[in-house]
Amino acid sequence: MLLFVIKRFGVMVLTALALTFVVFYLTNLPPNLEKLARTEGSVRMTDQAVADWIVQNGHGGSVFGRYAEWLGVAPGWALTDEKGVLRGRCVTNQVQTATYCGVLQGNWGTSTVFKKPVLDSVIEKLGQTAYLMAAVMLVMVPTSLLIGVMSGMREGSKTDRVLSFFSIATTATPEYVSGVVLVAIFASATTGLSPILAEWGWIDRKTLFLGTATSAQDNITFWNFTLPVMTIATYGIGYIARMTRASMAEVMTAQYIRTARLKGATFRSVVLKHALRNALIAPFTVIMLQFPWLLNGVVIVETLFNYKGFGWTLVQAAGNNDIDLLLGCAVVAVFVVLVTQLISDIGYVFLNPRIRLA
Numbered sequence: 001m002l003l004f005v006i007k008r009f010g011v012m013v014l015t016a017l018a019l020t021f022v023v024f025y026l027t028n029l030p031p032n033l034e035k036l037a038r039t040e041g042s043v044r045m046t047d048q049a050v051a052d053w054i055v056q057n058g059h060g061g062s063v064f065g066r067y068a069e070w071l072g073v074a075p076g077w078a079l080t081d082e083k084g085v086l087r088g089r090c091v092t093n094q095v096q097t098a099t100y101c102g103v104l105q106g107n108w109g110t111s112t113v114f115k116k117p118v119l120d121s122v123i124e125k126l127g128q129t130a131y132l133m134a135a136v137m138l139v140m141v142p143t144s145l146l147i148g149v150m151s152g153m154r155e156g157s158k159t160d161r162v163l164s165f166f167s168i169a170t171t172a173t174p175e176y177v178s179g180v181v182l183v184a185i186f187a188s189a190t191t192g193l194s195p196i197l198a199e200w201g202w203i204d205r206k207t208l209f210l211g212t213a214t215s216a217q218d219n220i221t222f223w224n225f226t227l228p229v230m231t232i233a234t235y236g237i238g239y240i241a242r243m244t245r246a247s248m249a250e251v252m253t254a255q256y257i258r259t260a261r262l263k264g265a266t267f268r269s270v271v272l273k274h275a276l277r278n279a280l281i282a283p284f285t286v287i288m289l290q291f292p293w294l295l296n297g298v299v300i301v302e303t304l305f306n307y308k309g310f311g312w313t314l315v316q317a318a319g320n321n322d323i324d325l326l327l328g329c330a331v332v333a334v335f336v337v338l339v340t341q342l343i344s345d346i347g348y349v350f351l352n353p354r355i356r357l358a
Contacts, residue, residue, distance in 0.1 A: 008345065012338040023330040024067050027323045033059050035321050040112060058089055070109075070327070072102020103331060109324030113316050118328040121313065126332060128217055129302070129309035132228060133294045140233040140240065141287055147237065148244020148283065153271060155249040164245065171238035179231040179304045187211035187227060213307035228305045232298065236290055243286045248279040288344040292337040 037053040038045055045053065054060055058069070058077040068074035069089060078088030078096055086094045089109075090101040101107040108118035151163040170178075185192035186209045194207040210224040251257065252275055260270045299311035306312075310329070317325035 005342075005346070008342050012342065016334050016338060019334045020071075020327070020331060021067055024070060024327060025063055027326050028059065028063060028066065032321060032323065036112070036323060039321060056087065058087075068102075070102050072100050072104035072107070074102075075099045076101045108328045108331075111317075111322055111325040113320045113322045113325060118324045121325060122310075122328045122332055125308065125310045125313040128307070129295065129298055129311065131216075131220060132225075132232070132298060132302075132307065132309060133291070135225060135229045136232045136236070136294060137290070139229055140236045140290070143233070144237040144240035145244055145280075145283065147241040149248050149271070149276065149279070151241065151245040152248025152252060152279065155245075155252070160245075163241070167238035167241040167245070169238070170234050171242065173235065175231050175235055175300045176304065178234050179227070179301060182227050182230055183211045211305070213302075213305040217308060228301050228307060231301050231304070232294065236293070240283055240286050240290070244279065244283040247282040248275065251275045251279040254278075284347055285344050288340045288347070291340045292333065295333060295336050 033054050034050050036059075037050045037057075040057075041049070041053050056079065059066065061077075065074060066077075069076050076089035076099070078086065078091055080086050086096070088096060089107070090096050090098045098105070106119060108122070110116070111118050111121050114121050147163050147167065151160045151167075154160050186194065187207045188194060188211070189198075189206040194203070197203045197208060198206065209226050211227065213224055213228045215221075216224045216228075254275075257270060257275055260274050261267070265274075295310060298309060299314055301307070302309050302311035303315055310332070313325070314329045316322070317329060
């Protein structure tokens, strides 16, 4: 197991280097750098002034060299401008504080949007999204597994057809559609259930739920956090449920299941002790893949409900050409994807000992 983990960790490092370099190269293309120069400097800058700004702010030279500086394996750039001011990646108050100061040393650059260190912005916004992801997983995983198991246990029955229709319908509905529908039904003072419930006196507010999650950043409540969670969870429930149903239906037809039933084991015992563990192997991988999907999939939901988390930050960084912040978000996304894949591979062995690491 240890050798397997070490090998996978080495592959993870190489993959992370390759992916971050691709993102670094794309975000540092000349048009992006020129746009950044005119945004930070002046829109009326001449082409020569733009070229000088790019060099004076450490964006000149080879892309491989700049990537090594950003990563922290090459000395950070430093130069003195025309006014005699020392500038550089490792320069603070005109004093070079270190030789290497890249991502590996904890220096992720400074956000041009939030005017603060990228690492601080990413950690703060990632914490907000972590609450949303945890709530979604608590709702999505048990519900989808229950639907999939119930559907797979009774393959071809009326219950199976109803649950399968629900799963397909939710998976076919993207978040930006289901989010708007849920807001119209539960968070509108003129349409949906809210006017009816208010007229009957069942609620003492204009809407049953809040149509924005901005207040959830300071105080998470059932009323301001339900709709964002339902919007994300509804889409994922159908996908996991369908995978669980297919796996459960296949396991229920296996020979050892028939043997257990012929020996007189109860249907509940057969499902819980024999079928469920093997049926959860495929859904386990899908569940682990939900973490990177949630991290990037919250972009739409956080923007729709104005919840300023990681997804909202990614939109702001892309819309404002904040290169350092985009790179910081890319590092987090790559890390989450690779770690969840490693956990998924290790979990395979514990769920089914017949799977060998070789």
